[in-house]
Amino acid sequence: MAKTIKKAAPKKVAKKAVKAAKAAPKKVAKKAAPKKVAKKAAPKKVAKKTARKPNAAFMAPLTPSATLAGVIGPKPLPRTEVIKKIWEYIKKNNLQDKVNKRMINADAKLKPLFGKDQISMFDLAKIVSKHVS
Numbered sequence: 001m002a003k004t005i006k007k008a009a010p011k012k013v014a015k016k017a018v019k020a021a022k023a024a025p026k027k028v029a030k031k032a033a034p035k036k037v038a039k040k041a042a043p044k045k046v047a048k049k050t051a052r053k054p055n056a057a058f059m060a061p062l063t064p065s066a067t068l069a070g071v072i073g074p075k076p077l078p079r080t081e082v083i084k085k086i087w088e089y090i091k092k093n094n095l096q097d098k099v100n101k102r103m104i105n106a107d108a109k110l111k112p113l114f115g116k117d118q119i120s121m122f123d124l125a126k127i128v129s130k131h132v133s
Contacts, residue, residue: 062132067112082128 061076072085090096090104097103102121106114114127 065131065133068128068131071109071113079128079132082132083125086124086128 058080059078061078062082063076064072064074064082068082071089072082077085089109093107095105095107095110097105097118103118104110104114104121104124106117106119111117113131119127
């Protein structure tokens with residue numbers, strides 16, 4: 001029994017360490033630096049819109065072949081007008097496929113032009129280019 005252990009002293013030190021740890025973050029916390037004022041940007045320049053000029057290649061009148069003339073008429077027309085006239089004919093005669101709207105069904109006038117019973121609308125321009133000069 002010669003040795004006596006004092007346990008009270010370490011508890012006091014531990015309590016002081018806990019209090020110091022709680023107080024430390026308050027001392028360490030810094031105030032946020034004031035925000036710098038951003039310089040105002042110069043007003044953006046608005047580009048002037050110019051009217052688009054049509055491409056001369058699309059506007060050149062083309063003579064339709066005899067097969068194509070049966071659908072759109074014999075007058076020379078620009079390529080864009082030829083496509084419009086064909087679509088008018090397709091809509092007027094209800095030739096667009098009911099299930100797949102991208103497909104065009106051929107009637108008696110369009111079958112010689114298309115070469116088959118049904119084509120895709122994406123093939124229309126390719127077919128027209130074969131029948132104009």
